[in-house]
Amino acid sequence: xxxxxxxxxxxxxxxxxxxxxxxxxxxxxxxxxxxxxxxxxxxxxxxxxxxxxxxxxxxxxxxxxxxxxxxxxxxxxxxxxxxxxxxxxxxxxxxxxxxxxxxxxxxxxxxxxxxxxxxxxxxxxxxxxxxxxxxxxxxxxxxxxxxxxxxxxxxxxxxxxxxxxxxxxxxxxxxxxxxxxxxxxxxxxxxxxxxxxxxxxxxxxxxxxxxxxxxxxxxxxxxxxxxxxxxxxxxxxxxxxxxxxxxxxxxxxxxxxxxxxxxxxxxxxxxxxxxxxxxxxxxxxxxxxxxxxxxxxxxxxxxxxxxxxxxxxxxxxxxxxxxxxxxxxxxxxxxxxxxxxxxxxxxxxxxxxxxxxxxxxxx
Amino acid sequence: xxxxxxxxxxxxxxxxxxxxxxxxxxxxxxxxxxxxxxxxxxxxxxxxxxxxxxxxxxxxxxxxxxxxxxxxxxxxxxxxxxxxxxxxxxxxxxxxxxxxxxxxxxxxxxxxxxxxxxxxxxxxxxxxxxxxxxxxxxxxxxxxxxxxxxxxxxxxxxxxxxxxxxxxxxxxxxxxxxxxxxxxxxxxxxxxxxxxxxxxxxxxxxxxxxxxxxxxxxxxxxxxxxxxxxxxxxxxxxxxxxxxxxxxxxxxxxxxxxxxxxxxxxxxxxxxxxxxxxxxxxxxxxxxxxxxxxxxxxxxxxxxxxxxxxxxxxxxxxxxxxxxxxxxxxxxxxxxxxxxxxxxxxxxxxxxxxxxxxxxxxx
Numbered sequence: 001x002x003x004x005x006x007x008x009x010x011x012x013x014x015x016x017x018x019x020x021x022x023x024x025x026x027x028x029x030x031x032x033x034x035x036x037x038x039x040x041x042x043x044x045x046x047x048x049x050x051x052x053x054x055x056x057x058x059x060x061x062x063x064x065x066x067x068x069x070x071x072x073x074x075x076x077x078x079x080x081x082x083x084x085x086x087x088x089x090x091x092x093x094x095x096x097x098x099x100x101x102x103x104x105x106x107x108x109x110x111x112x113x114x115x116x117x118x119x120x121x122x123x124x125x126x127x128x129x130x131x132x133x134x135x136x137x138x139x140x141x142x143x144x145x146x147x148x149x150x151x152x153x154x155x156x157x158x159x160x161x162x163x164x165x166x167x168x169x170x171x172x173x174x175x176x177x178x179x180x181x182x183x184x185x186x187x188x189x190x191x192x193x194x195x196x197x198x199x200x201x202x203x204x205x206x207x208x209x210x211x212x213x214x215x216x217x218x219x220x221x222x223x224x225x226x227x228x229x230x231x232x233x234x235x236x237x238x239x240x241x242x243x244x245x246x247x248x249x250x251x252x253x254x255x256x257x258x259x260x261x262x263x264x265x266x267x268x269x270x271x272x273x274x275x276x277x278x279x280x281x282x283x284x285x286x287x288x289x290x291x292x293x294x295x296x297x298x299x300x301x302x303x304x305x306x307x308x309x310x311x312x313x314x315x316x317x318x319x320x321x322x323x324x325x326x327x328x329x330x331x332x333x334x335x336x337x338x339x340x341x342x343x344x345x346x347x348x349x350x351x352x353x354x355x356x357x358x359x360x361x362x363x
Numbered sequence: 364x365x366x367x368x369x370x371x372x373x374x375x376x377x378x379x380x381x382x383x384x385x386x387x388x389x390x391x392x393x394x395x396x397x398x399x400x401x402x403x404x405x406x407x408x409x410x411x412x413x414x415x416x417x418x419x420x421x422x423x424x425x426x427x428x429x430x431x432x433x434x435x436x437x438x439x440x441x442x443x444x445x446x447x448x449x450x451x452x453x454x455x456x457x458x459x460x461x462x463x464x465x466x467x468x469x470x471x472x473x474x475x476x477x478x479x480x481x482x483x484x485x486x487x488x489x490x491x492x493x494x495x496x497x498x499x500x501x502x503x504x505x506x507x508x509x510x511x512x513x514x515x516x517x518x519x520x521x522x523x524x525x526x527x528x529x530x531x532x533x534x535x536x537x538x539x540x541x542x543x544x545x546x547x548x549x550x551x552x553x554x555x556x557x558x559x560x561x562x563x564x565x566x567x568x569x570x571x572x573x574x575x576x577x578x579x580x581x582x583x584x585x586x587x588x589x590x591x592x593x594x595x596x597x598x599x600x601x602x603x604x605x606x607x608x609x610x611x612x613x614x615x616x617x618x619x620x621x622x623x624x625x626x627x628x629x630x631x632x633x634x635x636x637x638x639x640x641x642x643x644x645x646x647x648x649x650x651x652x653x654x655x656x657x658x659x660x661x662x663x664x665x666x667x668x669x670x671x672x673x674x675x676x677x678x679x680x681x682x683x684x685x686x687x688x689x690x691x692x693x694x695x696x697x698x699x700x701x702x703x704x705x706x707x708x709x710x711x712x713x714x715x716x717x718x719x720x721x722x723x724x725x726x
Contacts, residue, residue, distance in 0.1 A: 052655075099636060107636050107660060109612070183661070249472070273462060273470050276663065283655040288648040292415075295646060295666025297470060298546070300639065303658030 005359055006145025007333050008060035012050035015337045018362045019058060021141060025071075026149050031079050032071040033087065033150065037330070038143035039064030039169040040352040042198065042259040042281075045340050047119055052283065056120050062143030063089040063117040064171045064353075066164040069155075076152045084164060086156040086316065087148055088171035089306045090114045092135060105154075106179075106306045110134065117150075118142030144333065146359055156313050159320035166325040169199060169351040170316055172306065173326060177204035177255060178315035179307025180278045181211065186253050188212025193247075193254035195238070195267055196281055197224045198343075199351040200257035203326050205233045207315070208255075210322040216247070218267065227349060238266065249273075249297070256281055263287035264301060273297040278304050326351040332358030368722055369508025370696055371423035375413035378700045381725045382421060384504060388434075389512050394442050395434040396450065396513065400693070401506035402427030402532040403715040405561065405622040405644075408703050410482055415646065419483050425506030426452040426480040427534045427716075429527040432518075439515045447527060449519040449679065450511055451534035452669045453477045455498060468517075469542075469669045473497065480513075481505030507696065509722055519676050522683040529688040532562060532714040533679055535669065536689060540567035540618060541678035542670025543641045544574065549616050551575025556610075556617035558601070558630055559644055560587045561706075562714040563620035566689050568596045570678070571618075573685040579610070581630065590712060601629065612636075612660070619644055626650035627664060636660040641667050689714040695721030 004023040007016040026032045044061035046052060065087040069079050079085055093100050094110020108114040113122035115135045119142075125133040142148070158167045177200055186192055192213040194204045201217060205228070208215045215233040219225060228235025236243050244266060251270045254277040256262070261284055268277050268289070276299070279286065289301055307315070319325050327350035331339055339352040367386040370379040389395045407424035409415060428450040432442050442448055456463050457473020471477040476485035478498045482505075488496040505511070521530045540563055549555055555576040557567045564580060568591070571578045578596040582588060591598025599606050607629060614633045617640040619625070624647050631640050631652070639662070642649065652664050670678070682688050690713035694702055702715040 285651040285653040290648040292646040295668045300663040300665035302663035305658045
């Protein structure tokens with residue numbers, strides 16, 4: 001009898017539908033987690049539609065997972081049954097390479113890189129140097145499901161004061177924006193720009209503000225400009241050339257959360273000398289970088305991919321301490337396909353979070 | 364009677380021809396320098412042809428100038444008549460902005476930015492915020508001439524042990540490549556890649572090697588691969604996909620000296636995690652940066668523009684100490700138009716240096 005249920009796509013063109021499947025029993029170092037909530041990330045949609053050309057089907061997304069430990073392997077010490085815990089984008093890594101040894105598991109350079117919470121290893125068998133998959137699983141099923149089984153080192157503690165639905169998106173959107181701000185040294189008093197006002201932009205702006213930065217949110221959607229003030233930051237319409245010109249050369253750090261190909265140059269122009277624009281939204285070719293603007297002020301354009309496990313715990317604790325979190329809209333899983341459409345329209349400012357209790361409605 | 368002679372272009376399409384002109388007498392803080400040698404930089408050709416759309420005619424290039432002090436203003440203390448000195452890309456800056464206060468004159472943010480050795484202020488009157496030119500001169504004439512007049516703070520000392528013709532290209536090609544290697548912390552044992560094997564690439568490779576780095580030179584010209592060994596570094600043909608693949612993820616720093624639009628991605632792939640590729644050659648839009656490669660290893664693409672005055676003195680002294688310098692071919696100024704053609708062909712590995720004594724041949 002199948003031990004788990006969840007929603008998956010069978011092809012790039014198909015909707016997510018309920019399926020039943022076997023979850024492995026937890027190994028000695030693993031815990032089984034009964035999923036309570038799972039956030040919908042824009043990358044779930046990219047992956048379901050095979051827009052990166054690497055999707056393994058059936059594709060069951062979900063890497064913003066919050067739940068309760070329901071079983072624990074014999075050697076597990078960090079979590080116990082009943083604990084409220086979270087799982088982000090990774091459920092394992094090679095644990096031997098230089099990045100893993102430096103606790104930068106998200107940059108794992110093992111033959112299969114890290115094991116993603118869904119869709120299997122980041123470097124699949126066919127593309128790995130030795131033609132093998134050291135994780136033994138070519139596909140993994142994410143948190144749009146009744147349960148997940150994860151190595152305890154990759155399971156985060158949800159701090160008191162964060163409600164489980166709000167905590168979910170922090171596991172991806174939160175750490176994806178927190179990690180580069182920490183790495184590039186955003187500090188109190190800095191002028192920080194956030195490009196894009198979706199799930200990532202919302203988290204980024206709140207985190208930067210809680211760090212004490214003077215935050216400006218750039219959006220291409222007129223209606224969202226005034227919404228920025230609701231989260232205590234300045235909103236600027238990125239197509240407003242006069243407003244943009246006035247801000248030239250004034251930012252200490254800019255984070256672009258735009259989830260598709262875009263021109264970073266209008267924002268590079270806003271950086272001070274020696275400062276960096278980091279792209280976390282779009283994992284694809286950007287419009288050409290104009291080196292005249294970059295070189296004349298020794299600026300940098302960089303990328304950053306999610307964050308490590310320690311940073312993930314840190315951002316959860318930081319959000320609890322500063323009483324911030326994403327704006328979420330909790331939906332039953334039966335509305336997931338509709339939610340995808342709304343996200344693709346680009347006018348969703350909150351994060352959809354699936355209440356997995358709704359899985360029972362399909363029974 | 365005109366006090367100086369030199370070679371200048373009257374239009375974007377015209378050849379350089381001899382002209383006579385008035386050099387100002389040195390002010391209290393300025394020195395007059397009798398020019399002995401002046402290097403030909405690829406950017407001289409861009410400027411003469413108005414490829415950046417900002418050329419002021421007549422255009423008399425030359426910003427790799429070595430000569431002897433022939434007159435000194437009343438308050439000059441740093442140089443005396445007869446001193447062997449050099450002038451690079453800048454002859455003045457605003458001296459008040461944040462970069463100038465931090466001794467980063469090459470990133471001057473004054474209303475007219477820095478005053479270039481030729482072609483006038485980097486931000487001309489028409490483009491300055493106040494519509495003025497604080498330097499009082501809309502055009503400046505460079506070192507393809509019998510003399511230059513320069514504020515003493517922008518005049519470098521040519522150290523003993525550097526011959527004046529060899530010293531000339533260090534004033535631009537040298538500091539342009541030294542400054543980013545210093546800024547991004549290139550150190551002994553680092554694996555450094557240099558893209559392009561022209562005047563900048565040659566200097567960059569020699570400097571990196573003298574810093575103790577393990578240097579690889581990437582060239583698109585098959586004939587230049589073996590020439591790399593002559594300067595003690597490894598040569599790789601950038602179109603050799605197998606060779607490039609083997610080098611993936613192995614470099615600590617890469618400097619691109621390619622003087623025109625190019626795709627930086629094949630070289631970004633060679634960087635280790637958290638490392639930077641700096642473009643100094645092309646001051647224009649590059650081919651699109653693929654953020655998937657950049658983000659997956661938290662890499663950066665940055666630009667850098669020449670170097671400050673202190674770094675220029677430092678690289679001159681460094682070259683003298685390590686007994687390195689550009690390969691130069693000294694030519695009479697009458698061959699300047701021919702030299703431009705050869706540089707544009709792209710197969711010149713050395714630096715052309717004009718012997719200004721040849722100006723007398725036109726009399």
